[in-house]
Amino acid sequence: MAAVATVLLPSAMHRVSPSSLTRSLAFSIGDDGFRLRSPFNSRRVRDSSSGNSRIAVHCVSNTGTSRDKLFPLASTSTPCRTIHSGFKQSFPWRELSARFVATEAVANDAVGVPSLPQEEMPPRVYTWPxxxxxxxxxxxxxxxxxxTALRLESLAWPDDKKPQVLLVDQAERFVFKPMLYEILSGEVDSWEIAPRFADLLSNTAVQFVQDRVKVLQPCDHLGINGSAKSDSAGTVLLQSGLLIEYDWICILITYSNLCSARLVLALGSETKLDVVPGSAEYALPFSTLEDALKLDSKLRQLERRNFSKGSPISVCIVGCGYAGVELAATVAERLQDRGVVRAINVESMICPTAPPGNREAALKVLTSRKVELLLGYFVRSIQKTSDSDSEKYILELQPAERGMQSQILETDLVLWTVGSKPLLSELEPREQPLELPLNARGQAETDETLxxxxxxxxxxxxxSSSLRDLKGKILPPxxxxxxxxxxxxxxNLWAAINDRPLLPFRFQNLGEMMTLGQSDAAVSPSFIxxxxxxxxxxxxxxxxxxxxRLPTDEHRVKVGLSWLTKSAIQSIASVQDTLTKIVSGS
Known part of the structure; x- marks a missing residue:
């Protein structure tokens, strides 16, 4: 059993301050106590009463509690010195996580043991139930x-093999992203498409931690840093300092003594804004609940500001893939005659990967709502300009092909739907090489079992993953x-835990859907x-x-009842409007 300690040595015989700490040493734990693994500085601090050097060790237990303990140096004659051979009897280290930090050598006039700065404190270890x-x-x-967590919960498990599942996400809520557009149209409430993880998982055994992943350190490499029969799968360090250990001892002993763990990466991606000058500063992305709420708030501000002026609201949308087209149709329907929507795309068509039926339906809707399509252009830069009354942005467009003229657009709002970057490549410090095999887009390369x-x-x-279909094409995100x-x-997790063969993943395209407004959409099923x-x-x-497709049965029932109620209210309101027109016309 090994541990790493930071031994803080003073430069002289006086009370130690943090600025006087000079070097770090490592030690290991053996039957005879601690042993330093590197030479000890000869300028040791002597305790005035015993004449022995002492080291303060910060011990952290598996439950997260900690304490400082003083240990004398039992030997000083060799470079590898033993620290207090009676350590096992003086402190119950078997109950600890074996993460020890020596906080300070104690001078003869020191009182107590000072604590480490927060950034140097050892991480808290997550305790599995x-x-x-x-x-x-x-x-x-x-x-x-x-x-994946809900799927694991639904499978039948032997009692001793039912996994403990921990879900980590930086957000408090799960977001059903395909319906973010309905936030802008007012068709759904936030709770319907963005329920809290705690509510969704309340009737399951899945644990949830809201935090950001800081460092991923796997050690289950095949032929890289050890054999496949490693006794540790690695650790995950969260931004809050919580350390999640997912040790997996392979089938070398009976399963009754086996404690295994596996890691599932599903970190997702975020919109890549740093593409052209000014895009990161002035363009709004549209991929999260916060993005949708921010855009809704911005549109409300523009609607209030332009209400008295009578001038149209100008909105430019960069990108005409599915996200850009759905956003253009939704915003144009909302603004109607009060706004002008322009959609910019570097290709000569919208939704180039969509089925022809979806593309044609989208073109009809965009044309009917007077959306101006600027196809064959890319944005070269975005600049901000302001006058005494309003804030506007200038877009410089360059043609992607010869024979077209450059354009300069002035707009009130720029929405960016082009490109995305996986979050997996942002996990580890940039000065350290990533342990996982990544492709050029920062996605982890997987085999057919994922x-x-x-x-x-x-x-x-x-x-987060890069997997190709049977035709060699990377599956879309x-x-x-x-x-x-x-x-x-x-x-496959069930199969791996129960020592069964894993299944190769085969994607079955069921068709494609896109929203085009409150009462409009295009659906192309693959089976017809x-x-x-x-x-x-x-x-x-x-x-x-x-x-x-909503996550749980309970949430589906709540949302279904909510939608039925809204539909009934809208139907009644529509009938009332019709009757009012008939009566007023007569």
Whole structure:
């Protein structure tokens, strides 16, 4: 059993201050106590009563409690010195996490043991409820992470093999991202598409920790830093200082003594804004609940400001993929005659990867709502300009092909939907090389069972993973892919824990859907070639499909009742308006 200690040595015989700490040493724990693993500084501090040097060791238990303990140096004749051979009897170290930090050598006039600065304190170790059950740590609470946790909860497990599941996410709420556009149109309330993790998991055994992942240190490498039969899968350090250990002792002993753990990566991605000068400072992304609420608030401000002026609100949307087109249709419907919406795309068509039926339906809606499409252009820069009345932005557009003229646009609002960057590559300090195999986009490379290559105890899915289909194309980072990967990941974790064969992931494209406003959508199911449901029928089909996909039965019932109530109220209001018009006309 080994531990690392920071031994703080003073430069002279006087009371020690933090500024006088000079070097760090490591020690190990043996049957005869602590042993330093590097030479000890000859300028030791002597205790006036005993004449022996003493070291203060900061001990942290598995429960997170800590205390400082003084230990004399039992020997000073060799470079590798033993620190207090009676350590086992003087302190119950078997109950500790074996993470010890020597806070300070104690001078003859020192009183007590000063504590370390917060940044030098050892991390708090997360305590799993059970010692012998497998431990599964899931990083990221998006579609891949949350649905993997729920899948594990739904499977049948032997009592001694049911895993302990810990879900870590930086946000308090799960966000059903495909329905963020309905926040802008007012069709849904925030709680319907962004429930709290604590509420979703209240009737399960899944534990939730709201925190950011700081460092991931795997050690289950194959032929890199050890064999596959490693007795530790690694650790995850959170920003708050909480250390999650997911040790996995392989099947070398009976399972009754086995304590295993696996790690699931589902960190997702975020919009990549630092693409052109000014985009990070002046453009608004649209990928999180906070983004949607911020955009809704900004539109309200512009609507109030321009109400008295009568001048139209100008909105520029960069990107005409699914997100850009859905956003353009929703914002144009909301502003109607009070605004002008422009959509900019470097390609010559909108939604180039969409089924033809969806693309044609989107073009019809955008044309009917007078959305100006600037195709074949890319944004070169965004600048801010302001006058006494309002704040505006200047976009410089460059043509992607010859024969087109550059353009300068003035707008009230810039929305950015182009590009994304996985969060996985941001985990570790940049001065240290990443342990995981990543592609050029920062996604973890996985095998067909969704395990990270070279790491048999780490699964990656969703935006954090890079997996190709049977045709060699990388799977798109969509909710549909994450749904299916979560199902396979849950099953493969069950298989790995129960020593069963793992299944290769095969993506089944069920079709594509897009919202085009309050009562408009386009749905192209894959099982009927050439069929596209448009208008109110497509809108209803899309909402039913997403209602079925909401995380838990309890939440589905609540949201379904809420939507039925809103629909009934809208129907009654529509009938009243019709009757009012008939009466007033007569």
């Amino acid at each position: 059970y010692k012998k059950n497998p431990r599964v740590c899931i990083l990221g609470g998006g579609f891949g992470g949350l649905y 395990r990270v290559k070279g790491h048999p105890r780490i699964f990656a899915l969703g935006d 969509t909710a549909q892919v994450a749904f299916q990967q979560a199902d396979f990941t849950g099953w 070639d050439g069929l596209t449901l448009e208008g109110p029928i497509g809108h209803t089909a899309r909402k039913i499909a997403y209602l079925i």
